[in-house]
Amino acid sequence: MVCLAGCGSGSAPPAELKAVAPVPEARVDPATACVITGQVIFKGDAPKMAEIDMSSNPQCERQHKTPAKAQTVVVNPNRTLRNVFVHIKDGLAPAHWTPPATSAELSQTGCIYQPHVQGIMEGQNLEILNNDPVNHNVHAECEKNAAWNESQPPRAEHKNKQFSVEETLFPVTCSVHPWMRAYIAVSPHPFFAVTGADGSFSITGVPPGTYTIEAVHEKYGSKEGRLTVAPSGTAKIDFTYGT
């Protein structure tokens, strides 16, 4: 078995290895770096956020003074949509972007994954915490990256995971508590954001250029727009979901 993986010396390298051209290290000139901002607007009646029934696990239920609500569709008071992943889909020059040294974090608190949606970079560490007094299983339902499912008992060591391939919004679930669901997007570059309580997003440090911007929501899917941002400039793009 070991030989199958590592004892192939003497023959020509596989075609796919030969075809990969070296990619330059990415660099953004701070003097010309740009900002892309916008809002994700929701039109129509906001769906009612369903209450989660945690009665099957009282230790989860006790951690909430009022019933927790599903985060599938969260419409903010200003009629904007929360938890939308927005990123540069296309237009960046080919380059290798170094992932940040800091870890992204996914916590299990009150039998809810927090944050509900987040983006991380390829190769960036994702630290997974269980702050609950109960067992969880963390199931990364990736399709492009290797999927995995691991238990995480109470007070267990934090898990550290990395994802090596770009993938947009795959679910992370827990089968012990079937309402637990988070979404992660893996990006090859740092130009992404997730809309929050005001439905806005801001992507900073972007090289000037013309880009395709994509917004992705777990239920409503993706929308795209195109914009050009001048050196040191700010470009705005809004997305609209709903009826």
Added chain:
Amino acid sequence: MAHSGEYHRGLHRWSILLAFCTLLLVVAGGLVTSRDAGLSVPDWPLSYGKLMPPMEGGILYEHGHRMIATTVGMFTIVSLVWLLIVEKRLWMKWLGGAALVAVIVQGALGGLTVIYLLPWWISSAHASLAQLFFSTTVAMAIFTSGWWLRAPVSVDEDERHPIRGLSLAAPVFVLAQLALGAAARHKAIGSIYHICGSPIVTFVVLWVSLRILLHYARNRELRMGALTLIGVTMTQVFLGIAAYMSRIAYADAVQPMPLMVAFTVLHVAVGALTLATSVALAILVRRNVPAPSRAYSSTRVAAVS
């Protein structure tokens, strides 16, 4: 085949217990899938590295399923040992052996589907083999009964309306429909294939049953068997519609809803009963409607045509 054995009350009752526990196991397996609990215990054969993890949330369903499965496996071993000791019919010993092989393969499929994160083909095979295994245990209960060992009240096959070959169509079509259901449930195919299969398998079941009721009705056992199969199949059709409607109604639910779980699990369980009933009816037909060369070997009732 029917008359060469001896009746062993204990073995027969044990076989009934095995079949009953297997039905419970099918229900438990249905609960695991319907409650989305299949991966709540990521390790196998241990659960969270233990024999008995905390039975909370989805672990209750997944580990409970494993516990019942272990019990059924043990019971199957006991059945085979019992058969090897007291049973005179060689084919019955082979049937007990086949049941043990099936339950071992079934356990391995259950473990593999957990380890490989529920690939559709392993999960579908696991669900389909469960149905076959249940029917095997029901057949074992039939074959170990005193009723089976008595001479049958037989009826001549009506040449214009033969039933011996046709009776095998019902279990074949029901099993195919159950396999489609398992594949749909594990997202290998769309539900539409299972839904489209429903009228076909219902037609085949009615064809077999109505032929018995129209042409072999004076044989009480055949009549009761056909009526039972119709009743179970109609219940199953109703449950299938209810399960599908509940899934549509709760499509946006954040977690499995009790009504959807109840209808779906009942649909799985009655599916197992439908297959077992069709197998039992086929056994009954081939026992009570002997092949032409054996038609005069026992008490006979004239066929009604």
